[in-house]
Amino acid sequence: MHQNYSTAIRQPAPQASALSDAAAAGLLKTNGLNEVAHDKPPHALVQLYLAFKNPFVMVLLVLAFITYFTDVQFAEAGEQSWVGIIILTTMVTLSSLLRFFQEYRTGKSAEKLKSLVSNTATVLRKPAKGQTRKLEVPMSQVVVGDIVCLQAGDMIPADIELLESRDLFVSQAVLSGEALPVEKYDTLGDVAEKSAQTASSEDVTDRTSAKPGHRSDESLLDRSNICFMGTNVVSGIATARVIATGNHTYFGSLAKNVLSHKRAETSFDRGVSSVSWLLIRFMLVMVPLVFMINGLTKGDWLSALTFAMAVAVGLTPEMLPMIVSANLAKGAIAMARRKVVVKRLNSVQNFGAMDVLCTDKTGTLTQDKIILEQHFNCDGELDEGILHLAWLNSVHQSGMKNLMDIAVIERAAELNNLPLGYSKIDELPFDFIRRRLTVVLENRKAQQLMISKGAVEEMLAVSTHFQDGDTVRELTLAEKIRILKQTQDYNAQGFRVLLVASKTISSNQNQYKVSDEKDLVVRGFLTFLDPPKASAAPAIKALQEYGVAVKVLTGDNPIVTSKVCRDVGLNPGTPLLGPEIELMDDIGLCQAVRECTVFAKLTPMHKSRVVKALQANGHTVGFLGDGINDAPALRDADVGISVDSGADIAKETADIILLDKDLMVLEEGVIKGRETFGNILKYLNITASSNFGNVFSVLVASAWLPWEPMLAMHLLIQNLIYDISQLVLPWDKMDKEFLKKPRKWEAGNIRRFMVWLGPTSSVFDITTYILMWTVFGAGAAYYADGGGQSIMNSGWFIVGLVSQTLVVHMLRTRKIPFIQSRASLPVMVSTVVAVAIGCWLPFSPLAESIGFISLDSSYWYWLAATMLGYMMLAQLVKTIYIRRYGVWF
Numbered sequence: 001m002h003q004n005y006s007t008a009i010r011q012p013a014p015q016a017s018a019l020s021d022a023a024a025a026g027l028l029k030t031n032g033l034n035e036v037a038h039d040k041p042p043h044a045l046v047q048l049y050l051a052f053k054n055p056f057v058m059v060l061l062v063l064a065f066i067t068y069f070t071d072v073q074f075a076e077a078g079e080q081s082w083v084g085i086i087i088l089t090t091m092v093t094l095s096s097l098l099r100f101f102q103e104y105r106t107g108k109s110a111e112k113l114k115s116l117v118s119n120t121a122t123v124l125r126k127p128a129k130g131q132t133r134k135l136e137v138p139m140s141q142v143v144v145g146d147i148v149c150l151q152a153g154d155m156i157p158a159d160i161e162l163l164e165s166r167d168l169f170v171s172q173a174v175l176s177g178e179a180l181p182v183e184k185y186d187t188l189g190d191v192a193e194k195s196a197q198t199a200s201s202e203d204v205t206d207r208t209s210a211k212p213g214h215r216s217d218e219s220l221l222d223r224s225n226i227c228f229m230g231t232n233v234v235s236g237i238a239t240a241r242v243i244a245t246g247n248h249t250y251f252g253s254l255a256k257n258v259l260s261h262k263r264a265e266t267s268f269d270r271g272v273s274s275v276s277w278l279l280i281r282f283m284l285v286m287v288p289l290v291f292m293i294n295g296l297t298k299g300d301w302l303s304a305l306t307f308a309m310a311v312a313v314g315l316t317p318e319m320l321p322m323i324v325s326a327n328l329a330k331g332a333i334a335m336a337r338r339k340v341v342v343k344r345l346n347s348v349q350n351f352g353a354m355d356v357l358c359t360d361k362t363g364t365l366t367q368d369k370i371i372l373e374q375h376f377n378c379d380g381e382l383d384e385g386i387l388h389l390a391w392l393n394s395v396h397q398s399g400m401k402n403l404m405d406i407a408v409i410e411r412a413a414e415l416n417n418l419p420l421g422y423s424k425i426d427e428l429p430f431d432f433i434r435r436r437l438t439v440v441l442e443n444r445k446a447q448q449l450m451i452s453k454g455a456v457e458e459m460l461a462v463s464t465h466f467q468d469g470d471t472v473r474e475l476t477l478a479e480k481i482r483i484l485k486q487t488q489d490y491n492a493q494g495f496r497v498l499l500v501a502s503k504t505i506s507s508n509q510n511q512y513k514v515s516d517e518k519d520l521v522v523r524g525f526l527t528f529l530d531p532p533k534a535s536a537a538p539a540i541k542a543l544q545e546y547g548v549a550v551k552v553l554t555g556d557n558p559i560v561t562s563k564v565c566r567d568v569g570l571n572p573g574t575p576l577l578g579p580e581i582e583l584m585d586d587i588g589l590c591q592a593v594r595e596c597t598v599f600a601k602l603t604p605m606h607k608s609r610v611v612k613a614l615q616a617n618g619h620t621v622g623f624l625g626d627g628i629n630d631a632p633a634l635r636d637a638d639v640g641i642s643v644d645s646g647a648d649i650a651k652e653t654a655d656i657i658l659l660d661k662d663l664m665v666l667e668e669g670v671i672k673g674r675e676t677f678g679n680i681l682k683y684l685n686i687t688a689s690s691n692f693g694n695v696f697s698v699l700v701a702s703a704w705l706p707w708e709p710m711l712a713m714h715l716l717i718q719n720l721i722y723d724i725s726q727l728v729l730p731w732d733k734m735d736k737e738f739l740k741k742p743r744k745w746e747a748g749n750i751r752r753f754m755v756w757l758g759p760t761s762s763v764f765d766i767t768t769y770i771l772m773w774t775v776f777g778a779g780a781a782y783y784a785d786g787g788g789q790s791i792m793n794s795g796w797f798i799v800g801l802v803s804q805t806l807v808v809h810m811l812r813t814r815k816i817p818f819i820q821s822r823a824s825l826p827v828m829v830s831t832v833v834a835v836a837i838g839c840w841l842p843f844s845p846l847a848e849s850i851g852f853i854s855l856d857s858s859y860w861y862w863l864a865a866t867m868l869g870y871m872m873l874a875q876l877v878k879t880i881y882i883r884r885y886g887v888w889f
Contacts, residue, residue: 018124018132018147027143034142034158034245036229036252044104051100057092096325121157122149146242154233159249160240162186162225167429168236169402172228175250175629176221176555181234181402184227220250230628235402251628254604271353271745278747279688282754286695287312293702307708311695311715323683327730331676338668339659341644347655349680350639351622352673355547355742356614357666358607358633359624361554361561364663365568366530370403372411373495373531377524378466380486386524387412388419389500393451396424396439404498404528422449426512434458440505440512448505450512452520456487459499459522466522475522483522494563495527530560536568539663546670547741548622551597551614553607555629558600565598572598578606589613607633620744624666626650641666677743678734681889683726685753686811690804691719692758697765706782707789709769709796711851718801718838725805725834728826735813735821738889749889753881757811760877761803764870768799771862776855790853794842797852798863801838803870805831810874814888817875 019027042050120136124147127133134149139157142148148160156170162184169181221228227240229249246252290311294304328349332342342348362368375390377383391412394405401409412418422441425448430437436454443449452459460483466475473479487497501520540550550570554561555578562572575598581589586609593613599606607623611633614621623630623637626646634640634653642654651657658665694715701709710718772795773779773788781788808831813821823831842852882888 018126019143019145020126021128024125024141024143024146027145028141031143032246033140035140036247036249036255047104048096048100052092052096057096061092121154123147124149142242142245144242144245148240148242150227150233150238150240152233152235152237156227156229156231156233158229158242158246159244159251160227161243162227163239163241165238165240166236167431168238169234170227170231171234172221172231175228175231175627183224184238185224186238254628254631271747274747275684275745275750278751282692283312286692286699290695290698290702293699294708297702298707307711311698323726323729324680326727327676327680330730331672334672335656335669338665340665340669341657341659342655343657344655347639348673349677350620350673351656351669352671352675352677353620353742353744354622354639354670354673356549356551356619357543357622357624358551358553358611358614358637360627360630361552361556361564362530363626364624365536365552365564366532368530370407370496370528371531372404372407373527373529375411375524375526378468378483378522380525383524384415386500386526387415389451389502389523390453390498390526392419392422392441392449393437393439393453393500396422396427396441397429397437398427402430404496404526407528408526425510428452428512428514428517430454434514434517436462436517438512438517442508446508448508449502450505450516450520451500451502452517453498453500453526456484456497456499459501459520460484462517463501463520463522464518465520467524472521486525490525490527492559494560495529496560498526498528500524500526530564532564532567533663535663539667540569542664542667543670546667546674546739548670551593551599551610553599553602553610553623553625553633555602556600558598561598561600570597575600578602581606581609586613586616590616593617604629604632608636611636620742671739674739674743675734676730678738678889679729679732681743682732682808682812683729685750685757685889686808687722687726688750689754689757689811690761690807692754693761693765694800694804696759697762700762700766701769705769705773705792707792710793710800713850714793714797717841717850718797718804721801721834721837722804725830726808728824728830731826732812732824733821735815737814743889749887752885753889756881757874757877760874761807761870763873764803764866765796765799768796768866771866772796775862776859790851791855794847794852794855795859798838798842798859799866802835802863802867805834805838806867806871807874810871811878814878814882 121139121142123135123137123142124132125135125137139155142157144158146158147163148157150156150168162168163186165184165186168184170184171181220226226243227238229244229251244250244252247255287308291304291308294307295301298304325345328345331348332345335342335348359365372387372390375383375386377386387408390408394401394408395412397405421444425440425442427440428434428438434454435458436452438450438452440448440450452462460475460480463475465472466479466483483499487499490497499522501522503520543550552561552565552570552572558575558577562575565572573596576592576596577599578601581592581599581602584592589609590613593610594617599610602610607625607630611621611623615636615638620638622639622641623633624641625634626643627650630642630646630650631653634642634650639656640654641656641658642650643658643660644651646654656669698709769792772792776791776795778788778791778795781791808827809817809823812823812827815821822828841847841850843854847853878888
């Protein structure tokens with residue numbers, strides 16, 4: 001691809017020669033459609049498979065498989081042999097199908113965001129007989145060698161080499177991030193001509209007019225006679241030859257490079273993997289211990305294996321895939337109400353875990369609209385007369401007005417005393433060589449006035465005087481240097497500067513030439529700015545309050561970017577430029593990104609490297625961008641965010657699409673992501689610690705009791721009732737303090753939580769063993785006739801389920817439960833229902849069939865005392881834990 005551009009730059013543009021219809025058809029058949037690579041949504045069956053591809057689901061399926069071959073107790077009871085299998089497969093199926101339906105639905109919504117309009121291009125084609133004619137053809141059918149005709153408003157259909165152009169300005173913001181359009185022209189000879197014409201002013205400009213952010217090493221996008229696919233014509237006309245189509249274009253190569261790389265593992269993926277392996281390691285330790293102790297003490301090794309498998313299920317938070325999917329789906333639905341489409345459910349949690357947001361500048365922090373900021377005279381004072389002259393120049397020019405002309409006209413419209421009564425005599429249009437536009441006007445007294453505005457250096461080259469108050473003074477070299485110094489000061493503040501000059505013409509005429517642009521009087525300055533969005537500053541402040549650092553990654557000028565950053569409340573510091581990043585290795589870049597806020601003059605690959613460096617430093621990184629140049633970074637970020645008005649490749653690559661480009665939505669997304677993740681962590685921490693406590697209690701019981709304290713089927717039923725009660729956790733509330741900091745999956749915190757809080761329940765499990773053995777006669781029954789297991793099973797089943805369900809309210813908050821923080825109504829109701837079912841089962845008609853027995857009514861007093869003691873101890877341990885580690889969850 002690069003070779004094509006280099007050749008096009010070196011060689012003079014050939015004479016335009018239209019392709020024949022037959023030749024174009026042959027090239028289209030050989031090279032394919034003029035389309036770039038893009039993400040295709042996977043087939044529904046593939047999406048369904050991916051929904052089941054989850055570490056916890058894999059663990060449950062393995063346990064179900066083993067249970068099928070080992071659960072001999074169920075096999076003796078006929079159809080009950082399928083109870084364990086049904087429970088496990090139901091959990092797996094429900095959670096995975098919920099995930100599939102939500103992601104499939106949001107994927108369809110994202111597809112609808114793509115434009116339904118088929119874009120066309122105007123090309124010259126030669127029929128078999130007859131003369132060359134202009135045709136409107138779909139952009140996908142443009143081929144290499146086609147002659148394309150362009151005018152204002154057209155999209156560039158492929159990478160093209162200009163053959164002829166006039167006043168052609170192209171917006172490359174989608175590729176480069178540069179807000180202002182750039183001029184493109186057909187041959188390099190113009191540059192030499194311009195240099196010759198402006199040589200007289202080089203003694204000034206060489207010393208004092210170095211442009212901020214200028215790079216001597218011209219990048220591909222700076223090539224003046226090459227226009228790129230995906231950019232658009234702002235003004236002017238051109239004829240060009242297509243030199244690359246489809247994946248061979250600059251855009252296409254970028255898209256192909258993005259899609260050829262596997263999507264990076266996100267913070268969510270890494271977290272789920274680490275937690276999964278933590279639980280698997282616990283199982284690999286605990287399950288063999290339970291198996292060995294039961295086998296050695298009871299002598300029934302097959303029964304011990306069955307019970308060990310049930311313990312493995314008990315140690316696994318079976319409903320975690322479903323809880324995760326339900327939470328993420330609820331978060332996605334809530335964000336959809338705020339006009340945010342979530343393409344990948346995992347990104348909801350990544351949104352909450354995000355602690356660094358990288359964002360483009362143009363159109364994200366700024367309005368992507370040039371405004372006239374100020375109009376100064378030569379002394380740097382506001383002067384309405386300068387605006388009058390600029391308005392006369394802009395409003396009377398012909399052709400499509402550029403962004404700065406529009407800005408001048410819009411600002412002047414706010415005035416009540418516009419200089420009327422002028423008629424246009426002639427115009428000298430803007431061109432790349434002169435870099436100025438001049439109009440000649442005549443007033444009602446038949447007096448002619450020449451008004452010119454343009455780039456500072458070029459305006460100084462044709463000016464001989466300047467306005468100093470009410471006096472016109474000679475423009476000496478010292479004054480030129482002073483004006484250039486003023487220009488640099490404005491540039492340093494982030495402004496683009498134009499100079500306005502005029503002169504009264506004594507000898508009236510009807511036509512003027514470029515040679516008449518001389519002896520002008522400099523009147524003053526116009527300063528332009530792409531202003532920040534009104535929502536940018538409060539949004540950035542809100543993100544910072546929630547622990548999210550904001551960094552700006554742009555292809556634009558570093559000085560302009562720094563000015564915008566200061567305006568929105570960011571301290572830009574010293575910007576890091578793309579050429580500097582080129583010279584850094586990955587280690588050096590990781591060190592540099594720690595301190596830098598602004599990264600300017602970046603290519604797409606530079607942005608991607610910055611994102612990866614931040615991730616290597618342990619950050620969860622979000623990237624907000626809407627251009628083609630943002631696609632690699634969007635793909636590599638933990639959460640890629642784009643907008644519905646962005647480039648197709650950006651929307652395809654992003655995880656989240658904003659239907660309104662409002663930065664305040666980001667704050668809401670962070671909060672919703674943290675609420676979602678907080679409720680997931682509640683279930684995981686509380687369930688894992690409770691299950692660990694139960695398994696620890698089983699180890700004690702296996703070493704002491706003559707039988708299992710609970711049958712394998714009882715463990716499964718207990719887990720099922722508890723887990724179903726926790727399905728409402730997505731509707732629980734989170735403490736505001738929890739939402740203030742980014743949260744990640746941290747296996748170490750979960751392990752510590754399990755070790756601290758798990759054995760707390762074991763204290764009261766052991767007291768329950770003693771209670772059932774002594775007070776309720778399990779021990780006496782054992783010594784009398786070898787019975788007593790039903791008494792033990794019934795008593796501990798209720799204690800285990802009630803304690804596990806109630807402790808959710810103790811551990812769901814770091815505050816005092818029920819007083820300082822209360823769970824939501826759905827959680828309260830589910831708790832009551834689960835406790836009621838657990839207490840009813842041993843006294844229900846089903847009791848005998850599942851191995852339970854009715855207990856004496858005094859049991860309820862002991863149960864109440866046990867629960868009260870357990871909740872008090874849990875609150876005490878929680879308080880000590882928070883004081884020691886300073887965190888909860």
